[in-house]
Amino acid sequence: WVDDILSCSTGSKNQQKVLDKVDEFAQKNKLEWGETKCQVMQIGRKVKVPTSWQLGEKTISNTTSYKYLGDLITSANKNKQNLELRENKVFATTRQINTTSSSNVMRRVEVRVIIILYEKCLFTSLINNCESWTLSKSEEEQIDKIGIKALKRLFNLPTKTPDPAVIYNFGQLFTTQEID
Numbered sequence: 001w002v003d004d005i006l007s008c009s010t011g012s013k014n015q016q017k018v019l020d021k022v023d024e025f026a027q028k029n030k031l032e033w034g035e036t037k038c039q040v041m042q043i044g045r046k047v048k049v050p051t052s053w054q055l056g057e058k059t060i061s062n063t064t065s066y067k068y069l070g071d072l073i074t075s076a077n078k079n080k081q082n083l084e085l086r087e088n089k090v091f092a093t094t095r096q097i098n099t100t101s102s103s104n105v106m107r108r109v110e111v112r113v114i115i116i117l118y119e120k121c122l123f124t125s126l127i128n129n130c131e132s133w134t135l136s137k138s139e140e141e142q143i144d145k146i147g148i149k150a151l152k153r154l155f156n157l158p159t160k161t162p163d164p165a166v167i168y169n170f171g172q173l174f175t176t177q178e179i180d
Contacts, residue, residue, distance in 0.1 A: 012050060015040065023056035039063040041075050071129045079139045087146045090122050094153045097121065114154055115170055122150050123178070130179045140176045147175035 007022060009015045019040075026033060038060040040053050052059050065074045065081065072082040097117050126146060135143065148163045151170055167174060 012048065016053065019053055019055050019060075026056070033058060035060065039066065041066055041073075043075050043077070069129060071132065077134060079133055079135060080142075082133075083139060083142050083146070086126050090126050090146055090150050091153070093122050093125065094150050097154060098156075111155075111170075115172075118151060118154060118172075122154075123147065123175075126150075126175065127179055133179075135176070135179075143179075144174045144176055147172075 005022070007018045009018045023033075025031075033055060035058045038055055038058065039062065040060060041063050042049055049062065052061050054060075064076070065072055067073075072085055074081065097114065101114060126143070144163075148166055149159075151157075151166050151172065152159060152161060155170075157166065166172075
């Protein structure tokens, strides 16, 4: 089985030619494509787009998004859904850290240890693959809010606590500053 292959072309005719070449390569090398994961995602203007494509004997369909190495890539090149998935992951990890640190033994853990857990567990999962992102202003604001909200939850701070105060007191940067 083959997974995570990307081919690029311009126009429907060229796309079908590329798919034919890909299938030819697969047959020559005795590879089989996973039909459920094989899809075509068109980026840019959508003019007379076929709804299905032939990959050898298999019929594959169009998609508007694809999950690749943890990132959700969309044909509109927007990160909204990707950031929502990451936010859910961050808050699940926040719950795990809070549950762990609430035990009798961990209650004496210093703030620094929780900051290290934030940096090593939460923050890294939030910005994983960020070098491939093109963020709009609203997406930048959203990702900054995710990071600050996670810090507030880790330390059980009120949601109304000013964001700059959280950043300053915990010695952190805004997420977009870290990405830059």
